[in-house]
Amino acid sequence: QVDLVESxxxxxxxxxxxxxxxxxxxxxxDHYAMAWxxxxxxxxxxxxxxxxxxxxxxxxxxxxxGRRFTISRDKxxxxxxxxxxxxxxEDTAVYYCAAGGSVGAATTRGNFRFWGQGTQVTVSx
Numbered sequence: 001q002v003d004l005v006e007s008x009x010x011x012x013x014x015x016x017x018x019x020x021x022x023x024x025x026x027x028x029x030d031h032y033a034m035a036w037x038x039x040x041x042x043x044x045x046x047x048x049x050x051x052x053x054x055x056x057x058x059x060x061x062x063x064x065x066g067r068r069f070t071i072s073r074d075k076x077x078x079x080x081x082x083x084x085x086x087x088x089x090e091d092t093a094v095y096y097c098a099a100g101g102s103v104g105a106a107t108t109r110g111n112f113r114f115w116g117q118g119t120q121v122t123v124s125x
Contacts, residue, residue, distance in 0.1 A: 001026060002114040004097050012087055016123070018073050020082040022097030022116055029053060033101035034073060034080040035112055038093035045096070051080060054056030059107065079117075086122045094118040 008020040022034060035050035041045075047061040052073045058071045068085035080097060100114035105111045 002083045004116035006116040006119040013124050016087055017085045023079040029078045031099040033106040035098045036082045039096045040093040045107050061068045074083045078108050089123045092122050
């Protein structure tokens with residue numbers, strides 16, 4: 001049983017920051033990667049970014065390239081983070097963390113087996 005518990009979402013204003021957390025409970029995180037996805041109403045779930053758990057290498061998705069989004073992790077806490085600065089209304093979505101992936105396959109929804117419950121991020125204008 002792999003449980004990913006997310007926290008940190010909320011209602012903020014344009015230009016504000018949020019840090020989302022995703023903690024695996026019950027066992028040590030031993031997956032290839034942790035990823036973040038988001039899904040806005042009426043839209044497909046899209047890749048935000050991922051971190052390779054052991055090496056710490058990060059990759060941001062096209063939708064947030066050039067934005068002030070940062071992914072990190074604390075292995076000792078089994079926790080990954082998505083830091084989002086200078087948020088915009090178009091960032092409004094439910095954000096999900098996911099665990100899994102493998103070499104060369106860690107950027108699409110189907111690459112990840114385990115998912116968090118999602119946390120709502122709403123950015124008002």
